[in-house]
Amino acid sequence: MKTAGFPFFKLFSKYWLGYKGKIYLNTEYKRFEYDGLDITCVRNSEGINKKLTWSECLIKALNKIDSDNILYMQEDYFLNDYVKTELLSELYDKFVKLNCDCLHLTDQSTPGPFKPTTEKMIWEVEKSAPYRISCQAAFWKKEVLLSYLRKHESAWQFEHYGTKRSRRRSDKFCVINTDLFGCGKTEIIPYVFTGIIKGKWNERVQQLFLKHGIKIDFKARGFYNNSKLTKSIFQKIRNIELSRIKQKFLSEIDMYLR
Numbered sequence: 001m002k003t004a005g006f007p008f009f010k011l012f013s014k015y016w017l018g019y020k021g022k023i024y025l026n027t028e029y030k031r032f033e034y035d036g037l038d039i040t041c042v043r044n045s046e047g048i049n050k051k052l053t054w055s056e057c058l059i060k061a062l063n064k065i066d067s068d069n070i071l072y073m074q075e076d077y078f079l080n081d082y083v084k085t086e087l088l089s090e091l092y093d094k095f096v097k098l099n100c101d102c103l104h105l106t107d108q109s110t111p112g113p114f115k116p117t118t119e120k121m122i123w124e125v126e127k128s129a130p131y132r133i134s135c136q137a138a139f140w141k142k143e144v145l146l147s148y149l150r151k152h153e154s155a156w157q158f159e160h161y162g163t164k165r166s167r168r169r170s171d172k173f174c175v176i177n178t179d180l181f182g183c184g185k186t187e188i189i190p191y192v193f194t195g196i197i198k199g200k201w202n203e204r205v206q207q208l209f210l211k212h213g214i215k216i217d218f219k220a221r222g223f224y225n226n227s228k229l230t231k232s233i234f235q236k237i238r239n240i241e242l243s244r245i246k247q248k249f250l251s252e253i254d255m256y257l258r
Helices: 007-015 054-062 085-097 142-148 155-166 204-211 233-239 242-257
Strands: 022-025 038-041 069-072 102-104 114-116 122-125 138-141 173-176
Touching: 054 142, 054 155, 069 085, 069 142, 085 102, 085 122, 085 138, 138 142, 142 155
Parallel strands: 022 038, 102 173
Antiparallel strands: 069 138, 102 138, 114 122, 122 173
16 A cells, blocks of 8 residues: 555655654554655554454564664654654663663653653653653663553553553663753654544644645544543443453453562
8 A cells, every 4th residue: 555645654754854764564454655664564463353452453563573672653643843863863872871661752751750860861750650651752672662561451551550560660761851852842753742632633733734735534533622522420431331341450450460
């Protein structure tokens, strides 16, 4: 499949100048290519007759990567300015030097608390911090990321329960110094946080796509409106799916078994 207007890669190609690395695209069945980019489609559901969970898909993708360290991004992290490639390269070197297990590259991952490291550009995330594990852009040791994934979990559950699991381990989670980098300052990888929210488009995406000639039928998904999604407690209880209760139960049990 070749689609010149595919939003993520059109913006990636424009704003990440000179990118020559390998990209693993976590697809279920489809093939995809984009001029000038080395893309390998994982196609993790090929030959499987069931719907895989978010974590199962990610596990399969990670197991096909032959690198020890990865840069993790999601397909709705639409770049909206130029990536600071020299700074990113410098941060990667420091990620390796400090022996970080994860280095968050935005100020949108965790609010801290933090503590300083020997490198001014990087802080260590305290164990008490919420979203110590986050799905925002980050450098990861591949095996460490794999060790936190549980096959039954969604992305949100991975962040929530993965953070809880991280407090019982000695892995080193770090983040860029948010006094120096982040929204309103220098963004290392500038992108929309995030393009799709609860299945709906983030309104910020519309102007970005229009600017770059990306044509999307926004009516198909509609736009995210938090006020319209507010429900009474009785509606929330009624709409809870048994599968979500089972997933939560498995994650809670996992906390005691490992």
